[in-house]
Amino acid sequence: xxxxxxxxxxxxxxxxxxxxxxxxxxxxxxxxxxxxxxxxxxxxxxxxxxxxxxxxxxxxxxxxxxxxxxxxxxxxxxxxxxxxxxxxxxxxxxxxxxxxxxxxxxxxxxxxxxxxxxxxxxxxxxxx
Amino acid sequence: xxxxxxxxxxxxxxxxxxxxxxxxxxxxxxxxxxxxxxxxxxxxxxxxxxxxxxxxxxxxxxxxxxxxxxxxxxxxxxxxxxxxxxxxxxxxxxxxxxxxxxxxxxxxxxxxxxxxxxxxxxxxxxxxxxxxxxxxxxxxxxxxxxxxxxxxxxxxxxxxxxxxxxx
Numbered sequence: 001x002x003x004x005x006x007x008x009x010x011x012x013x014x015x016x017x018x019x020x021x022x023x024x025x026x027x028x029x030x031x032x033x034x035x036x037x038x039x040x041x042x043x044x045x046x047x048x049x050x051x052x053x054x055x056x057x058x059x060x061x062x063x064x065x066x067x068x069x070x071x072x073x074x075x076x077x078x079x080x081x082x083x084x085x086x087x088x089x090x091x092x093x094x095x096x097x098x099x100x101x102x103x104x105x106x107x108x109x110x111x112x113x114x115x116x117x118x119x120x121x122x123x124x125x126x127x128x
Numbered sequence: 129x130x131x132x133x134x135x136x137x138x139x140x141x142x143x144x145x146x147x148x149x150x151x152x153x154x155x156x157x158x159x160x161x162x163x164x165x166x167x168x169x170x171x172x173x174x175x176x177x178x179x180x181x182x183x184x185x186x187x188x189x190x191x192x193x194x195x196x197x198x199x200x201x202x203x204x205x206x207x208x209x210x211x212x213x214x215x216x217x218x219x220x221x222x223x224x225x226x227x228x229x230x231x232x233x234x235x236x237x238x239x240x241x242x243x244x245x246x247x248x249x250x251x252x253x254x255x256x257x258x259x260x261x262x263x264x265x266x267x268x269x270x271x272x273x274x275x276x277x278x279x280x281x282x283x284x285x286x287x288x289x290x291x292x293x294x295x
Contacts, residue, residue, distance in 0.1 A: 005225030010217060017213040025205035030142055030187060034149055037180060041156050044172070048165045049226065050233050058164045059254040061246045069164035070238050071254040075263060078255070079270045081171050085179055086277035092187040093281040099191040 008049040015042035027107040029095045033088065040084050047073040047080075142192075146184040153177035167255045 015038060022035025051070030059071035095105055102110045153176035160169035224231035241254055241262065251257040259267060 005228075006220050006223070008226050009220040009223060013213055013216045013220070016216070017209050020212065021205060021209040024208060028142070030184070030191065031145065034145055034184070037149065037176075038152070041153070041172075041176070044156070044168065045159070048160060048163050048168060050224070050231060051165075052163045052226070053229060053234070056164060058166045059242065060166075061242070061252045061254060068242055068254070070234055071241060071258055072238050073233075074165045074168050074255045075258045075266070077165070077168050078171055078259060079266055081168070081175050082270055083273045085175050085183075086274045088180055089183055090277045090280045090284075092183050093284040096187055096190045097284050097287075105191050 008045070012042050012045045012049065015039075015045065029098065029105045029107065030092075033091050033095070036091075037084070037088065040080070044077050044080065047077050142188055143185075146181060146188065149184065150177045150181040153180070167253075 019035045019037075019039030019042060022038065023032050026032055026035065051073040053067055053069050056067035056069045057065050059068040059074070061068075098110065099105050102113050104110055104113070153172060156176065157169040157173040160166075160172060224233075241258055245254050245257045245262075246252050249257040249261045251261075
């Protein structure tokens, strides 16, 4: 095994970890969604890179070519990209709604407001 | 590309992060062309760099453009990231090398798609043939997901309009 033979996997892992770190460590909801998008692109690489054959061409059958790269991961990832943008749109719509409800897209501020509301409700319940 | 991603991790101005994300998507599309995935590269350039960026910018317009300073240090997250990456790198050692023709991924249904696909479907582009013909149900499921997401977005944003009317 040489370094070159597994380099594609390691680039994938670097991107994946960067995305994961953003999702876990950052408290801003939009930043979290961006991290999720980076994670997703790393998964594209994870699927596409093993399908490549050096010396092959894109899987469009034509005369003069015999070696083609693997078309199956391409199909799966085409589906994944479209589904990804759909879920991204849904997530952003949720963030916009949260911003209207709480006036913030920072997780800490939202949790604080939510906690204050629950305690206020409990106190109101005690009085009643 | 790695530098760009690190810049995206560090940068707090969300507008800058979104623009960097667009550049990142174009770079990713270039990498995909090099890896022979031309259809995927085209979709990534149109959807990843185009539609996603527009969606993010729209959401930023409706919310706030700056990320607040974190209240506490995030060493535990960094530790988690290093740990997971170590485990994943260890896992890659058992995987086949890049561009190995004997790898299992090239052994099973794919030769049949490439040899018989153009004859059976009449489409020279194998990706299109597999997407629309052999795995048509996948595309149906994909459409269902997009439809559901669209309904979800409409439901979320329409509720807001009604509330404004009530006030």
